[in-house]
Amino acid sequence: MPEHEAEGQHGSPTWEVRDFLRRRREQIAQRWADESLFRAVFTVSRDEAVEAGRAVVEALAEVAGTGRPENPAAAGFTTVREQLGRMGAARARAGLTPAQISVEVDALRPPAVDLLVADFPDDAPAGFVRECTNALTALMGTLRLVVMETALNEGEAMLDRQRLQMLEVATPVIRLWDGIVAVPLIGTLDSARSQVVMETLLEAVVTEQARFAILDITGVPTVDSLVAQHLMKTVQAARLMGAECIVSGIRPAIAQTIVHLGLDLGTVVTRAGLADALGYALGRLGAGIVNAAPRGAEPR
Amino acid sequence: MRTAEGVEACLPIRSDMDLMWVRQHVRQAAARLGFGLVDRTKLVTAASELARNTLVHGGGGQMESARVTRGHLQGLRLAFSDRGPGIPDVDRTLSDGYTTGDGLGLGLGGARRLVHEFAIDSRPGAGTTVTVVSWALRPPHPREEM
Numbered sequence: 001m002p003e004h005e006a007e008g009q010h011g012s013p014t015w016e017v018r019d020f021l022r023r024r025r026e027q028i029a030q031r032w033a034d035e036s037l038f039r040a041v042f043t044v045s046r047d048e049a050v051e052a053g054r055a056v057v058e059a060l061a062e063v064a065g066t067g068r069p070e071n072p073a074a075a076g077f078t079t080v081r082e083q084l085g086r087m088g089a090a091r092a093r094a095g096l097t098p099a100q101i102s103v104e105v106d107a108l109r110p111p112a113v114d115l116l117v118a119d120f121p122d123d124a125p126a127g128f129v130r131e132c133t134n135a136l137t138a139l140m141g142t143l144r145l146v147v148m149e150t151a152l153n154e155g156e157a158m159l160d161r162q163r164l165q166m167l168e169v170a171t172p173v174i175r176l177w178d179g180i181v182a183v184p185l186i187g188t189l190d191s192a193r194s195q196v197v198m199e200t201l202l203e204a205v206v207t208e209q210a211r212f213a214i215l216d217i218t219g220v221p222t223v224d225s226l227v228a229q230h231l232m233k234t235v236q237a238a239r240l241m242g243a244e245c246i247v248s249g250i251r252p253a254i255a256q257t258i259v260h261l262g263l264d265l266g267t268v269v270t271r272a273g274l275a276d277a278l279g280y281a282l283g284r285l286g287a288g289i290v291n292a293a294p295r296g297a298e299p300r
Numbered sequence: 301m302r303t304a305e306g307v308e309a310c311l312p313i314r315s316d317m318d319l320m321w322v323r324q325h326v327r328q329a330a331a332r333l334g335f336g337l338v339d340r341t342k343l344v345t346a347a348s349e350l351a352r353n354t355l356v357h358g359g360g361g362q363m364e365s366a367r368v369t370r371g372h373l374q375g376l377r378l379a380f381s382d383r384g385p386g387i388p389d390v391d392r393t394l395s396d397g398y399t400t401g402d403g404l405g406l407g408l409g410g411a412r413r414l415v416h417e418f419a420i421d422s423r424p425g426a427g428t429t430v431t432v433v434s435w436a437l438r439p440p441h442p443r444e445e446m
């Protein structure tokens with residue numbers, strides 16, 4: 001590390017800040033653990049918050065050691081960049097706007113500056129104290145930038161992942177009972193996904209020897225005529241394989257829309273919820289378990 | 301008074317993915333204008349039908365979305381336009397079950413029943429524009445889920 005000759009009897013302000021951060025790492029981390037940013041992210045354990053705080057202080061010390069506290073690309077941030085991003089992203093997920101997150105990060109500055117000022121002897125030259133607090137303030141400003149930048153990137157990556165998931169989410173077939181399978185449909189049912197759903201379901205009907213297949217559409221945001229057409233094709237195909245389909249999870253707003261659209265689900269059995277659909281299937285299977293009550297009550 | 305922010309837009313309709321964005325936009329714009337859950341679902345479904353027609357029958361095009369007002373009422377106007385083959389017989393096309401493709405033939409007629417105002421402007425060979433308007437018929441509720 002290149003050592004510059006100190007001016008006067010004091011070191012450079014940024015080095016002073018570096019030494020302060022290392023010296024007071026524990027105290028700063030303790031104070032930060034009580035600030036809303038750390039409290040909100042590390043809800044389970046305060047120790048974890050302190051631990052994270054220590055790592056951030058150490059990173060800041062390293063950046064200060066380079067003499068360029070205003071550099072957000074400083075290598076010192078790499079070790080904590082992921083963690084900072086996760087913290088920012090966690091706050092964004094909690095519904096905070098970037099401006100609110102920025103305020104939370106900025107709230108970490110005063111406790112650190114207070115500790116720094118308290119560390120100077122009474123006779124320390126005022127000019128030098130000010131330079132040091134300025135350096136620390138600049139450093140904390142850079143930290144804020146890094147959090148925001150990382151959180152934004154993280155947020156975008158998350159959106160991209162969600163977008164992909166909407167299209168590619170696995171179509172799990174759940175075996176609810178002997179002879180009864182269910183497929184919870186989630187996301188956009190475009191032609192490509194409908195094809196996957198149909199194939200997966202038909203396969204399950206064969207391997208599970210299912211007599212009933214429940215298609216739950218609670219997670220499908222829009223049921224237009226194409227989605228309905230896909231559903232009906234799936235129902236017909238399952239019927240050919242010897243399984244009866246039940247469509248469940250038609251929300252009230254969707255039901256009204258289907259009526260206005262003029263869709264006739266015709267012979268398709270529908271039930272409000274997955275439980276109702278299962279009840280129907282069990283009843284038809286004659287399992288008689290749905291209403292199996294004590295004292296030998298007969299199933300209705 | 302609510303503003304047109306996030307409501308005025310022009311979205312391309314060139315792929316299945318674009319249809320998803322169209323639905324997403326209409327859902328959010330309608331929520332901003334105070335549409336209730338049922339009215340919002342109806343409008344999104346109508347938009348889905350019309351946008352798919354623009355894509356499948358019109359060969360692609362765009363949707364323009366705008367806020368409209370009438371007295372105290374706020375509404376959303378959506379215009380779906382393409383430069384495709386056009387519709388020779390609009391009345392017949394509007395009847396349920398009529399299709400030249402392999403759809404259910406419910407898109408146009410269904411969309412008309414799902415909105416408050418509906419107009420088709422089509423010239424054979426020059427393209428088609430379907431414009432719909434729906435009004436938020438209840439007072440805006442600022443904290444409703446989107």
Ligand SMILES: Nc1ncnc2c1ncn2[C@@H]1O[C@H](COP(=O)(O)OP(=O)(O)O)[C@@H](O)[C@H]1O
Pocket residue numbers: 349353354357358382384385386387393398399400401402403404405406407408409428
């Ligand atoms: N934008 C358009 N351009 C050309 N023809 C259209 C357009 N929109 C609808 N049509 C015609 O109207 C018919 C009915 O449309 P629709 O009711 O949505 O049913 P579907 O899309 O299932 O065929 C279509 O088959 C097509 O011939």
Ligand SMILES: [Mg+2]
Pocket residue numbers: 349352353403406407408
């Ligand atoms: Mg159609």
